[in-house]
Amino acid sequence: xxxxxGSGAMTGNSKASAGQGRQGRQETPSKHEKKEVPAEDFDxxxxxxxxxKAAVAIQSQFRKFQKKKQDVKS
Numbered sequence: 001x002x003x004x005x006g007s008g009a010m011t012g013n014s015k016a017s018a019g020q021g022r023q024g025r026q027e028t029p030s031k032h033e034k035k036e037v038p039a040e041d042f043d044x045x046x047x048x049x050x051x052x053k054a055a056v057a058i059q060s061q062f063r064k065f066q067k068k069k070q071d072v073k074s
Contacts, residue, residue, distance in 0.1 A: 045051060
């Protein structure tokens with residue numbers, strides 16, 4: 001997300017005004033640049049019954065989504 005500085009009511013126009021240029025804007029990396037993400041250590045028991053049930057539920061919903069998406073295209 002980008003943060004805007006300034007005061008006043010927002011008009012809904014998110015484009016920079018003429019002459020403002022790139023001042024005050026954060027540089028967003030292109031999709032081809034790799035972001036350095038620190039490795040996160042998760043403590044999840046992959047063999048726990050609750051984890052398996054959650055995985056099955058997520059996979060089921062994803063399959064339904066994919067099927068619905070495919071039906072809309074056809």
